[in-house]
Amino acid sequence: MEALFIYLIKSSGLIVLFYLAYFLMLRKETFFNNNRWFLLAGLITSVLLPFVFITKIIWVEPTVTPINWSNVRITNYTEEKTFEAYLPILTALAYGIGVLLLLAKFAFDFYSLNAVLKGKIIQQQADFKFIDIKENVAPFSYFNTIVYNSALYSASELENILEHEKVHSEQNHTVDVLISRLFCTVFWFNPFIWLYQKAILQNLEFIADNEASKRISDKKAYQITLLKITTQENCVAITNHFYQSLIKKRIVMLNKNQSNKRNSWKYALVLPVLVAFVFLFQIKTIAQEKTNQNVSKSVLDVVTTINKNFSDEELKKKTEFFKKEFNCDLIFSEIERNSSNEIKGITINYNGNLYGNGTYKQHGTSAIKDIYIKHESGKINISDAKIDAKIKNEKITASSDKTLSIDKEIFINGEQVTQNDMDKLDPDEIERMDVNKKNDQQEIRIVTKKFHKTLTENDIYINGQKVDKNELLQLDQNTIDKMDVNKKEKTIRIITKTNTQTFNDKDIPTPPTPPKFPDGPMPVAPAPDLSQIPAPPTHPSNLDDKKAMAKFEKKIKEYEKKMEFFEPDMTAYEKKVEEVMAKRKKIFEKEMAKYEEAMKK
Known part of the structure; x- marks a missing residue:
């Protein structure tokens, strides 16, 4: 269970990394096809990279004084379960419920799509299947099937719409839609995955608009068609819609000059961050003891x-x-x-x-x-x-x-x-062997693989302080007074005789448990409130009217500036997180001071 949570956290972090890289550096560039593959590569990398580990071997000196466990008093004990013991189960339950609900929604959307397409007449043209429906639904494509209501549009408008949807179909944009939907189901708890999905869908519209405008002689008429159908909001899920709420950005991108190819260097900026991720979180350290190869x-x-x-x-x-x-x-x-x-x-x-x-x-x-x-x-x-x-x-x-x-x-x-x-x-069962000579007597000490594995799988504490396996094996067995083995928590706790010296016939108390860093709920990451988005400006009827165009472009810039309201919210969110962590750090430092004082006593 813990391994699954760690994997989901690492993958979520990589998703945030790729989204921020796109949002800050690439979203205003016109490399639409490159952006498509960058966003998909980000999702695939976030799934696979947490499985990539670099193994680091640390060689340690072998110990020569293993503990004689036969002389040590061993007791087994179990503790009553607390809320913290049930927390992983409750977290897994909440996560599972979220996934099941979204899967149910996914299945319902497929059912709704099938209901729209069922029993309709299909017209086959080349590689495309056209379905003319009577329902008031926005035009959409699903793989090579294009659905529209011809009664709602003129012949020229319908031509513009179909060219747009053909691009979606030719480039298999439905695959991108389904992949992003699947990731939203698995990583539903990560607010950035929903922004990531929105970025993917928006970029697909940029691609379709860009390619369709090249095939249409009247670019102005295509933009007017976009503005005309902005009021039509009946869309079928898990499909490529002709209509998108961010219609203004599509018009801006249609009229924007092509980005300089030299700006392609921005894609490479994510690579050093990925390398840093691997070296920070994907290194497995394995300790191996040096052996004397000269001894037969x-x-x-x-x-x-x-x-x-x-x-x-x-x-x-x-x-x-x-x-x-x-x-x-x-x-x-x-x-x-x-x-x-x-x-x-x-x-x-x-x-x-x-x-x-x-x-x-x-x-x-x-x-x-x-x-x-x-x-x-x-x-x-x-x-x-x-x-x-x-x-x-x-x-x-x-x-x-x-x-x-x-x-x-x-x-x-x-x-x-x-x-x-x-x-x-x-x-074959021998993990390590030490041969020592004391005066004229030979001493042979053997550690079996099973015993070695037991030590490796448990957290070891000596007088309340966590130590590694080698420190345990170096401990003088004559100084051990008591050892407690907790199989459920997988811990070995050892109390030495120097820690249980009596005073007035009473044992000194067991050392206190070190404090844990405070945890708790974190501030909720902001999500864009679409209700704050103003209506797009009216497109000039005459594109040759310079005064009207200048006024339109000015409104476009003002509108785009308002669209960036989400960035201050993210800054405020980061500030809240820093404040919460600073407060918890102070609490932890106070607890550590109390713990150190108790340790001195």
């Missing part, structure tokens, strides 16, 4: 122990191991067991090109003593417990040229085990 893994298997409790399967694994590691045939035969299934008799034969041949036997009425199979200096040596002391005093040399003692202590996940337990461990 045969250090662990220099001495292999066979004891009375070995099963036939375990003996078989020893045979396979010696064959794989040393190319030596190790054969166990004449195996006898007592009533407790303990081995009381066994014969071991070994045969290898480098080791020669040999046989070892141990048979009796009682269980066998431990048998040591030692690989040293290219030779196989098998002995029993009677000469164990001699083996312990011998030294073996690893490939790292460090002298290690056969007398050793073995720890798996912090718990001391026997040689037999280590021999049973599957090498």
Whole structure:
């Protein structure tokens, strides 16, 4: 659930980025087709880029003092659920309801479109299907189908309208409409997606107007047709309408000089911001421990122990191991067991090109003593417990040229085990191995992958302070007094003995919980109020009348200036957000001061 929310937030941020880039730099340019692909690329990028990650590997030094968990008191506890625990579920529920409602509206719009088209006569001309209806509906196109009411327009007006709708159909503008509608359904909570959809639809009208005006001889008549049908507001959803509420902008764009091609550099400005997004939010950091590649893994298997409790399967694994590691045939035969299934008799034969041949036997009425199979200096040596002391005093040399003692202590996940337990461990399950020498004694510490994963998946706190896995493994196990594991919250909390020293026979209180940065509702982003938009100015009847045209152009500029009322609202919105965050920061700083004072006590 959390991953989905993070994805939606990242995608929403990218949508805002592309919309602002279009609104601030491109909306007044006449690169209509380029703007179309820029807006569509913005939607596709916002969906795909959050899946792109750069992996960064940090190498850390391996630890040599794992915690002996067997000496630590572990308790499990669960906490009662608070409102915060239900908040993700309520948020997901609200989001799901919004999506379902918009999907229902989407389906209803398809039904309404089908109701308009059902049973109508279709006239096929070239690649287009024309439907002449009687309903008072604004002309529209849906893929290669063009719908209009011929009774509402003159022949010349109808010609202008059809040329406009043919452009929509030829360039598959319906696909853009459906894609923008789908994004509004998924990202309905983001106010900018609705502005983004409006920008897409408006730009499609610019494209159709621009291309249609090139095919029509009387450009003036085309503009008059636009002004004539501004009062017709009956439109079918999910289609390309001839009518748009921003009719003034369409007329302005028709009369605007073509933008200089040198202004195309504006499209590239979004690339550095996308790169910054990747480096700020799309980097996965993976910590890997350095390993000593010079130490041969045969250090662990220099001495292999066979004891009375070995099963036939375990003996078989020893045979396979010696064959794989040393190319030596190790054969166990004449195996006898007592009533407790303990081995009381066994014969071991070994045969290898480098080791020669040999046989070892141990048979009796009682269980066998431990048998040591030692690989040293290219030779196989098998002995029993009677000469164990001699083996312990011998030294073996690893490939790292460090002298290690056969007398050793073995720890798996912090718990001391026997040689037999280590021999049973599957090498593929080992995450890390540390080999240390203390005086004449060898110490081997092993961390399994399962245990390593457990530490990685949990948040670790020592005396109330969050630490990473490596700090935990470096902690002296003798200083641990108590450890609490919360499986539900996936946390490990450790209290050390220095933190529980008694005073007047009473324990010092557990350190306080660090404060969280305050959260809460943010100011609502402004949305343009279409009711404030004035009526478009009357187009001069004579385009050659310079005085009338100058007056018209002046009104156009004034009207365009009023249309930009939304920009101050956005500035005010940003200021409100800054004020809210500043207040929350002050509250957080006060809480942090209290927390630090409590920590000192």
